[in-house]
Amino acid sequence: MIDHVHDLASVREATDRLLTAAAKLDDAAVAAPSRLPGWTRGHVLAHLSRNADALVNVLQGRPMYESAEARDADIERDAPRPLAAQLDDVRESAARFQAQGEVPADWDRTVELRNGVTDRAVRVPFRRLVEVELHHVDLGIGYELEDLPAEFTEREIDFLADRFSGNATVPPTRLLAGGREWRTGGEEGTEVTVSGTAADLLGWLAGRRDGAGLEVRGGTLPALPPL
Structure with missing residues (x-):
């Protein structure tokens, strides 16, 4: 909540x-x-x-x-x-x-x-x-991204993973960091697994890092659409 x-x-x-x-x-x-x-x-x-x-x-x-x-x-x-x-x-x-x-x-209202x-x-x-x-x-x-509060980092990864979820231009992608797992991307194609530190994962999702610090299995690092 x-x-x-x-x-x-x-x-x-x-x-x-x-x-x-x-x-x-x-x-x-x-x-x-x-x-x-x-x-x-x-x-x-x-x-x-x-x-x-x-x-x-x-x-x-x-x-x-x-x-x-x-x-x-x-x-x-x-x-x-x-x-x-x-x-x-x-x-x-x-x-x-x-x-x-x-x-x-009314904080439940739509804006x-x-x-x-x-x-x-x-x-x-x-x-x-x-x-x-x-x-x-x-x-x-x-x-730096490593200095961000851990709660913020996880919540922003949640938000960005949800934002790219269902996007057909992004292959099905499994995200792993800090013992947590997220899924994003579309439903067609072979699933790619991207793992690393929470800071590196957030940096890539938010367009602040190129993903060089991440490990990719099952394919290449997906190209993400602009935010």
């Missing part, structure tokens, strides 16, 4: 970790490339701020973003800001998200995210946690 109160607390802790780490940067480091192609660290921080506000929109029943173009334009506008402005925005937007999460609501994707409101705090944790790694400032 998903506990949105627990997840909101996890978001707060993860945001504090990110802010503490990012505060050690300077303006030049914020303008330097992140691990995401074409994005500086400023782009990542700007995205985190605008994503928090977008998820407030979702919880309040409004469109997540005005449009894809407006989303991208807002990130480009905010990316060049100095470190102090970035940190203030991440902190203040995070506070707005937390405040919305504390408003009494709409981007591109027509729907989900239960109770899953929105975990979706925010994914943004904060993975983009902290994307900043490339010493926080």
Whole structure:
């Protein structure tokens, strides 16, 4: 059972970790490339701020973003800001998200995210946690997939395995890590088994690693569709 109160607390802790780490940067480091192609660290921080506000929109029943173009334009506008402005925005937007999460609501209701994707409101705090944790790694400032809380790593593998489940472009795939097993992919073809550390498995599923650290049996490492 998903506990949105627990997840909101996890978001707060993860945001504090990110802010503490990012505060050690300077303006030049914020303008330097992140691990995401074409994005500086400023782009990542700007995205985190605008994503928090977008998820407030979702919880309040409004469109997540005005449009894809407006989303991208807002990130480009905010990316060049100095470190102090970035940190203030991440902190203040995070506070707005937390405040919305504390408003009494029907957490079983269906909400709409981007591109027509729907989900239960109770899953929105975990979706925010994914943004904060993975983009902290994307900043490339010493926080790695191995540093992620074990509970988060397992839940995100759960989510991504489910996301690719039934996708005919991915062969039937058995995933093994840390004594746990997942299945994903389509139903046609020979099953492939992919095993390794939870961090390497998450990195591959989330598009953060190429899978070189994983062991593959029964075929080659499947090519995953973009997230």
